[in-house]
Amino acid sequence: SWPKVRRGAQLFVDALQAAAGAPEDELVERLFGMLTWRSDEPPRARSELRNTIQIEPLQVHADGPLYGTRLSTVILVRRDGTASFHERDIWTADEEGRAHAGERAHERVFEFQLDVAEERTRREAAA
Incomplete structure (x- = not known):
């Protein structure tokens, strides 16, 4: 597997363990933190991405055009189907196509409810 996938999987486990029992906003911050990881050497060729x-x-x-991480997204889903979608701009482009660091104030958060009862019924019927 790709180095960023291996590293991301370990960072994900670390974030979940560190945030066990913590408020949801702390877990969200830890997960966004994981998404900021960069290798020591910045990629110079497409194959290094x-x-x-x-x-x-x-x-x-x-x-x-420029290539890079435009946004990062964290999605949390509770066992009862309550979900939250958090999205942050990492880089934005101006009218001339120049890149600028995104502002945290532009974070978007959506909360919604998933229908998990149907999935439970389907699993129980298959068992």
């Missing part, structure tokens, strides 16, 4: 989770804007093709 597999080595880092957060990618600062870079020019992959001389005449193409």
Whole structure:
């Protein structure tokens, strides 16, 4: 598997263990923190993108647009189906296509309810 997947899986486990019993907002922050991990060497070629989770804007093709991590998303789902979707801009582009660091004030949060009763019924019927 790719280095960023291996590293991300370990960071995910670490974040869950560290936030056990903590308020939900602390878990969200730990998960966003995990998504900021970068390798020691920034990617210089497309093939190196597999080595880092957060990618600062870079020019992959001389005449193409910048490539990088535009947003990060954390989705939490409780056993009762209560879910929250948190999204943050990591990099934004201005009218000329220049990259700027995103502002935390632009975080979007959506809360919703999933129908888990249907899934439970389906699993129980299959058992």
